[in-house]
Amino acid sequence: xxxxxxxxxxxxxxxxxxxxxxxxxxxxxxxxxxxxxxxxxxxxxxxxxxxxxxxxxxxxxxxxxxxxxxxxxxxxxxxxxxxxxxxxxxxxxxxxxxxxxxxxxxxxxxxxxxxxxxxxxxxxxxxxxxxxxxxxxxxxxxxxxxxxxxxxxxxxxxxxxxxxxxxxxxxxxxxxxxxxxxxxxxxxxxxxxxxxxxxxxxxxxxxxxxxxxxxxxxxxxxxxxxxxxxxxxxxxxxxxxxxxxxxxxxxxxxxxxxxxxxxxxxxxxxxxxxxxxxxxxxxxxxxxxxxxxxxxxxxxxxxxxxxxxxxxxxxxxxxxxxxxxxxxxxxxxxxxxxxxxxxxxxxxxxxxxxxxxxxxxxxxxxxxxxxxxxxxxxxxxxxxxxxxxxxxxxxxxxxxxxxxxxxxxxxxxxxxxxxxxxxxxxxxxxxxxxxxxxxxxxxxxxxxxxxxxxxxxxxxxxxxxxxxxxxxxxxxxxxxxxxxxxxxxxxxxxxxxxxxxxxxxxxxxxxxxxxxxxxxxxxxxxxxxxxxxxxxxxxxxxxxxxxxxxxxxxxxxxxxxxxxxxxxxxxxxxxxxxxxxxxxxxxxxxxxxxxxxxxxxxxxxxxxxxxxxxxxxxxxxxxxxxxxxxxxxxxxxxxxxxxxxxxxxxxxxxxxxxxxxxxxxxxxxxxxxxxxxxxxxxxxxxxxxxxxxxxxxxxxxxxxxxxxxxxxxxxxxxxxxxxxxxxxxxxxxxxxxxxxxxxxxxxxxxxxxxxxxxxxxxxxxxxxxxxxxxxxxxxxxxxxxxxx
Amino acid sequence: xxxxxxxxxxxxxxxxxxxxxxxxxxxxxxxxxxxxxxxxxxxxxxxxxxxxxxxxxxxxxxxxxxxxxxxxxxxxxxxxxxxxxxxxxxxxxxxxxxxxxxxxxxxxxxxxxxxxxxxxxxxxxxxxxxxxxxxxxxxxxxxxxxxxxxxxxxxxxxxxxxxxxxxx
Numbered sequence: 001x002x003x004x005x006x007x008x009x010x011x012x013x014x015x016x017x018x019x020x021x022x023x024x025x026x027x028x029x030x031x032x033x034x035x036x037x038x039x040x041x042x043x044x045x046x047x048x049x050x051x052x053x054x055x056x057x058x059x060x061x062x063x064x065x066x067x068x069x070x071x072x073x074x075x076x077x078x079x080x081x082x083x084x085x086x087x088x089x090x091x092x093x094x095x096x097x098x099x100x101x102x103x104x105x106x107x108x109x110x111x112x113x114x115x116x117x118x119x120x121x122x123x124x125x126x127x128x129x130x131x132x133x134x135x136x137x138x139x140x141x142x143x144x145x146x147x148x149x150x151x152x153x154x155x156x157x158x159x160x161x162x163x164x165x166x167x168x169x170x171x172x173x174x175x176x177x178x179x180x181x182x183x184x185x186x187x188x189x190x191x192x193x194x195x196x197x198x199x200x201x202x203x204x205x206x207x208x209x210x211x212x213x214x215x216x217x218x219x220x221x222x223x224x225x226x227x228x229x230x231x232x233x234x235x236x237x238x239x240x241x242x243x244x245x246x247x248x249x250x251x252x253x254x255x256x257x258x259x260x261x262x263x264x265x266x267x268x269x270x271x272x273x274x275x276x277x278x279x280x281x282x283x284x285x286x287x288x289x290x291x292x293x294x295x296x297x298x299x300x301x302x303x304x305x306x307x308x309x310x311x312x313x314x315x316x317x318x319x320x321x322x323x324x325x326x327x328x329x330x331x332x333x334x335x336x337x338x339x340x341x342x343x344x345x346x347x348x349x350x351x352x353x354x355x356x357x358x359x360x361x362x363x364x365x366x367x368x369x370x371x372x373x374x375x376x377x378x379x380x381x382x383x384x385x386x387x388x389x390x391x392x393x394x395x396x397x398x399x400x401x402x403x404x405x406x407x408x409x410x411x412x413x414x415x416x417x418x419x420x421x422x423x424x425x426x427x428x429x430x431x432x433x434x435x436x437x438x439x440x441x442x443x444x445x446x447x448x449x450x451x452x453x454x455x456x457x458x459x460x461x462x463x464x465x466x467x468x469x470x471x472x473x474x475x476x477x478x479x480x481x482x483x484x485x486x487x488x489x490x491x492x493x494x495x496x497x498x499x500x501x502x503x504x505x506x507x508x509x510x511x512x513x514x515x516x517x518x519x520x521x522x523x524x525x526x527x528x529x530x531x532x533x534x535x536x537x538x539x540x541x542x543x544x545x546x547x548x549x550x551x552x553x554x555x556x557x558x559x560x561x562x563x564x565x566x567x568x569x570x571x572x573x574x575x576x577x578x579x580x581x582x583x584x585x586x587x588x589x590x591x592x593x594x595x596x597x598x599x600x601x602x603x604x605x606x607x608x609x610x611x612x613x614x615x616x617x618x619x620x621x622x623x624x625x626x627x628x629x630x631x632x633x634x635x636x637x638x639x640x641x642x643x644x645x646x647x648x649x650x651x652x653x654x655x656x657x658x659x660x661x662x663x664x665x666x667x668x669x670x671x672x673x674x675x676x677x678x679x680x681x682x683x684x685x686x687x688x689x690x691x692x693x694x695x696x697x698x699x700x701x702x703x704x705x706x707x708x709x710x711x712x713x714x715x716x717x718x719x720x721x722x723x724x725x726x727x728x729x730x731x732x733x734x735x736x737x738x739x740x741x742x743x744x745x746x747x748x749x750x751x752x753x754x755x756x757x758x759x760x761x762x763x764x765x766x767x768x769x770x771x772x773x774x775x776x777x778x779x780x781x782x783x784x785x786x787x788x
Numbered sequence: 789x790x791x792x793x794x795x796x797x798x799x800x801x802x803x804x805x806x807x808x809x810x811x812x813x814x815x816x817x818x819x820x821x822x823x824x825x826x827x828x829x830x831x832x833x834x835x836x837x838x839x840x841x842x843x844x845x846x847x848x849x850x851x852x853x854x855x856x857x858x859x860x861x862x863x864x865x866x867x868x869x870x871x872x873x874x875x876x877x878x879x880x881x882x883x884x885x886x887x888x889x890x891x892x893x894x895x896x897x898x899x900x901x902x903x904x905x906x907x908x909x910x911x912x913x914x915x916x917x918x919x920x921x922x923x924x925x926x927x928x929x930x931x932x933x934x935x936x937x938x939x940x941x942x943x944x945x946x947x948x949x950x951x952x953x954x955x956x
Contacts, residue, residue, distance in 0.1 A: 016953055022882040025890025026874070028824020028864035032891065035823035118818065119807070200828040200836055200925050201891045254826070254891025255925050287829035509889030509926045676953040677885045680928030708833035708923070716916040716929040724954070 002669055002728075005522065006590040011529065012522030013736065016673035020529070021513045030252045036206045036219045038280040042071060044270055045121035046285070047111040047128045048293065049103035052364040052701020053137035053152075056101060056130060059111055064127040069120025073128060074112040074273060076100040084272050087235055090262060090480055091338065093164075093329040094155070095367060097265045097272075103132070104152065104327040105366045106701050107292035109265045114273055114281065137364035137701040138162065141301065141324035144361040152327070152362045164329050164360035169343050169420050175355035178316045182307035186391045188768040192380045193694035194299035194324070194365075196291050197372045198713050199508070201254020203294060204284035205267050207274040214240055216275070217247045220267060223256045223506055224546025225249070227480060229538045231263060232271065234481075239275065250536035256508035257685070258370040261332040261548050262295050292706040295332070296365075296695055297372030299324040300358075300380040304388040307353075312398045314407045316353030319345055319384055323360040323369075330367035332548070333376045334478045334485060340376025343420035344469045347385035348429050348639060349407040354419045364701045373685055373746040375470040375549040382466040386751035387768065390463070394762055399446070400755070401437060404465050405430060415732070422469060424637045425739075427665065428729045432641035433465055435727060436663040440643050453763060458648035462756025466748045468638040470740040471554025475631045480545060486631045487555035488542035489563045491520060493624040495613040497606030498530040501563075504544010505556040506536045510742060511674045512552065516560050518670050519736060523564030524571075525591025525605045542627055550638075550740035553670065554731075559630035561735040566626040571608045577617040578603050636731045636739035638666045642752040648760050653775035653782070655691060655757060657720040662748070665727045667739035676724050679745045684719045686749020690771050692718060793857035797822070798866025806853045813837040815853035816863060824864040824894050828923065835922030838895035839863045845902040847921070864894035867901065876939040877901060883951045886935030888926030896922045900936050908940045 006012030024030050061073040076098035079085040089095050098109055113124035138144045138152060144162040153159050179185055205220035222228045225248040233243035253260060266283045274281040285294070301322040307315045323339070325331070333340045339358045346354050371377065393400040408429040409416050416424040437443075445461050452459045475484035488504040501520055505512065512535060517528040535541060544556060568588065575593035576583045579601055586593045594602030603611075612624040645659040662679055669675050692712040696704040705711045712718075730737030750771055757773050758766060764785040769777055782788055790805040797820060806815060816825050816839070825848060828836035832850045839848045840862040868874045877897045880886065887893040896919060903910065903918040910918065915936045916929070924932060934949070941948045 018882055019885065021890070022887060025887055025893050026864075026878040026881050026897065027868070028822070028894050030824075030890050032823075032826070034817075034827070037821065118814070119809070198925060199889070199891075200834055200923060201826070201889070202828070253889060254828075255889045257925070287831065287834070509887075511888070673885050673953045677888060677927060677931060680930045681888060681926045682928070684928035685925070707831045708829045709831045713923050713925065715920040715923060716932065717920045719916075719929045721912070721933075722928055722930050 002672055006525065010521050010525055010527050010590055012518055012590060013668065013670050015518065015671065017514055017518060017528060017671055019511050019514045020517065021511065032201055032252050032254055033204050033206065033219050033221050034284045036251065038206060038208055041206065041280040041282055042114050042116060043118045043121040044273065044281050044283040045113050045125040046109050046266060047113065047125050047130065048107045048289065049110050050106065051103060051132055051134045052106045054103050054132040054134045056099060056103060057133055058131040060129040063129065064113055064124040067120060067124045067127055069116040070113060070124040071116065072114040072273065072277065073124065074114065074269060079272060082239060082272065084268065087263060087268055089328055089330040091329045091331050091333065092335065095328045095330060097268045105364050106703060107289065107366065112269045112273065139363055139365065139697055139699055139701050141322055141361045141363055144363050152364065162362045164325060164362060165338055166359050167338050168357040170355035171353065172355045175316055175318050175353050178353050179305065179307050179318060182315055183310050184308045184392065184395055185305060186388060186395050187303065187305045188388060188391055190302045190304060190384060190387060190768065191770045192298045192300045192302065192383055193689055193771060194296045195372065195689050195693045196296055196695055196711065197257035197259035197370065198291065198711065199255025199257055199259055202285045202287055202290040203260060203264060205270050206280055206282045207270040208280040209274040209278060211278040215245050216241055216271065217249065218271065219249045219251060221253055221260045222248065222250045223260045223508060223548050225506060225536055225538050226504055226543045227483065227545055228263065230483065236271065248538045250506045253506065253508040257373045258297065258332065258548050259294060259372065260508065261370060262330055264294060288707045291711055292703050293366050295330055295368040295370040297369045298380060299369055302380065302384045304384040306388045306392045308392055310396060312396055312403045312406050314349050314351045316351055317346060317385065317388065318354065319356040321358035323358055324363055324365065325360050325369065326363055326365035326367040328367040329360060332370050334472055335480055336477060337376060340371060341469045342377040342381045344378055344422065344467060345381035345385050346418050346420060347389065348409060348465050348467045350409045352419050365697060371549055373682060373743050375468065375472065375743055378468055379747045382747045383751045386464045386466060387754060390755045390758065391767055394767060400463050401433065401442060404433060404463065423634055424467065425634055425731050425733055426729045427467065427637060427639050428727060429465060429639060432639060432663045432665055432727050435725060436641040436643045436661050439661045439723065439725060440645065440659055442643065445645060456650065458650055458760040460646045460756040460760025462644040462752045462754065462759055464642045464748045464752035464755065466640055468744050468747055469635050470550035470638060470743065471632055471636040472549050472551055473635055474633060483545065485545050486629050487544040487559055488627065488629045489556055489559035490542045490627040491563045491567060491625065493526065493567065493609045495610055497526060497609045499526055500532040500534060501560060502534045502541040503556045504542055505547040505552045507547060510547065510552065515670045515674060516557065519557055519560045520564050523561050524567060550743045553738045553740045554636045554734060555630055555632055557738060558632065558735045559628045562630055563626040563628035566628065567624060570624065571605060573620065574608045574611050574616060575603045578611055633733050636667065636734060638664065638739040638741060638744050640664045640744050640748045642748045644752040644756040646756040646760055648757065648778065653778040655775065657687065657753065659723065660720055661723045662745060663725045663727060664741060664744050665729050666741035666744065667731045667734065668728060668737035669726065670738060675741050678742050679724045680722050682743065682745025683722045683749050684714055685746045687719065687753060688714050690750040690753035690773065692772055694772050791854050793854055795856050796860040798862060808852065808854050810853040811849055812851040812853050812856050813848040816848060822863055822865055826891055826894060828891065833923065835899060836892050836895040838898045838922060840898055840901065845899045864898060867897065876942040880935040880939035884931045884935040884938050886927060886931045892922060892924045896924060896932060904936065904940055904943060908943050910936065910940065
């Protein structure tokens, strides 16, 4: 049980408070962007390219303009007049808003049709005739680097190949030498598949430009409203939309998972059209557009190697990556980290030698990749280290749990400096794995497996003991387009002791309205139910970088605690004044200050707040408000120990996840119910790429599964019953000792599942299978080993 | 070209003139301005648009408004009487943390209404198969299963299971 410092009626940290936001969602009163309807609003639909790579010869809009209700068709040539046909990506690459000459991937935006109704816009879209001259696309990222490959980004001056950038970290010479001399070296080539966040709500916006006041209100599906406002001002400042003229409102968001961080062309076109016609313009993409054109995630080809001793001591790792970014590098990483936090790939293990290198390439596929429920490429990193660790255990015939226990960084060695320079804040990896092993009766399972193997049955046990890196981030290293990655909280307590707090982050289902209130309740003793939380409106909220990469609790959650502590300091002064004692004579307990040794002399926080407005000490500023911008001193390092048990049907190769136990350590827990819910959801998003999801393209660049008919988002049937638990190792540098949890399960689950499946198949000499591991992939692998 | 239809939605009769091609979900959202019913796909895969037509759960993106002529619809807005207590499933989803972003929730709840009407004591497997036409990207389904079991118990007049998280 989690110990709580506050009573249930205050509802501070550790209480499983029911969510405040649920009342509207269960009654159909949520307000998502497609629910926004403004007088005179026009509707936009987008014409998209059927080809992956083609010259645009002609766009004929005549028939479309005849469709009743159609008011305009916008092409790249129209936007070019205002210099709005290009935009920067978050990685300082460039991206077409609408093309003037060439399309670079299938389903790329080609023209926009504006009409008085949704149906008229779609009719207009069907009537636009585009003549293309198809060209041979570059789809395979390995072939993209071939000297004979056509250069795709001819728009970039002096570009002579499809190489975007090279990134490296670690000690190459030392690592190469280790791999030449080590007793054991294992190596696997892995692909982390191209996948999609597929939040159930797609992306969209209502751009509402008011000509009279020269003011834009932008309702949009964004996880980072303030950053978007700044980007709009940077891109459209030259036409008069300076930052004070722009208000971005992120209403309720139907799932984000990183897919609602980037700026998509549709948003920009809607703004441009609203600006030109002076009417609100709504653009809501449909699901197929969302899957086919919005930012993908992952798509890393990794060669992972591990060197070690014969008895199981890990000595070093080496990772070589090829990153397929599609048409442009539209990742959503902190600017200085082109591979995000991939360098966490050294994992939870104590060794000092590593070298990692990545080359990024352009291909004729949609641009990306976003950090899908993952603190910037941590999923790729964790898959690589956890898979290769199992490979090493297999090579030397050691139990993978024993091997991990042998190599874990010890609890007492934190803070621990990784070979790539991160300072892991805290952890207790042994305790986590022990708990997970007890929960599944690990040793009994191994005995059962041995028996089943002797009968030829396929059962596998897979582990993943990962270290996450979240909470970007400290301003010395972390920025997006130059803006430092702090986050903010503003608390206003009203005279009657009730409060509103506003944040620069934006919930997309994480439950901020409940958990932020709990943090403030913990610090001030005001009941959480009396604290309203507001996010997503740039006119009212303090500036912040938004919600993604599990950063809300590490940054804005910390800001909430710090702002509340400023208020508690003020409360102490007021209480001392009211009780006529010195500040040092006062004791705090949640909700009141009392005089040391005379507990009957006390003032509640509500009395103190009332006095701040009605009877404050002379010379003190009236009111009870505070703001804090929190610049974290370090990232936080949540961890987890996951164990998956699978049974594979030897005839059909069907995989059944029999059990999955996830023990997470996210430091101090704000709301156990919500943390558990986050873990459940993340695990299903972990089984998805492990067994079901991958965006597949043919050699012509056609997407083969661009709808939910054939892109397999797990249903309740594919998703097993998740078993969850936790250990608590507080972050030593975070004001409330919390670390963030949303992404751990998505990151940790895929290798646990893959390891379990490979473990089941290892008696046949199978050492690796790329995810998603389907029955057909298993069938092929077994056939190759002549099992069939 | 439009057609006249008469549809009862949440107990209120509406006489409408609609295009024959108008999807029922668009009639609900765009014509009647009831936005509790959501759209999450274009292939009838996600179930976010699930409502009841004459008490039977349907995906309203796959039915034309004209097909609803003369029929009675219930949407999430009409599930509980105005000002009255919520439906046990609405309480169940909240009490058991059966929703995160809330986008799939109205469709999921409407589907479960019919599920529980057929069988108010379903097994976990029956619930999982029963909601397999509705996608949720947030919850991992564990707590949706719990929410439905909780609502079933409430509808049977039995003590509801604990809603404390099984988080050891």
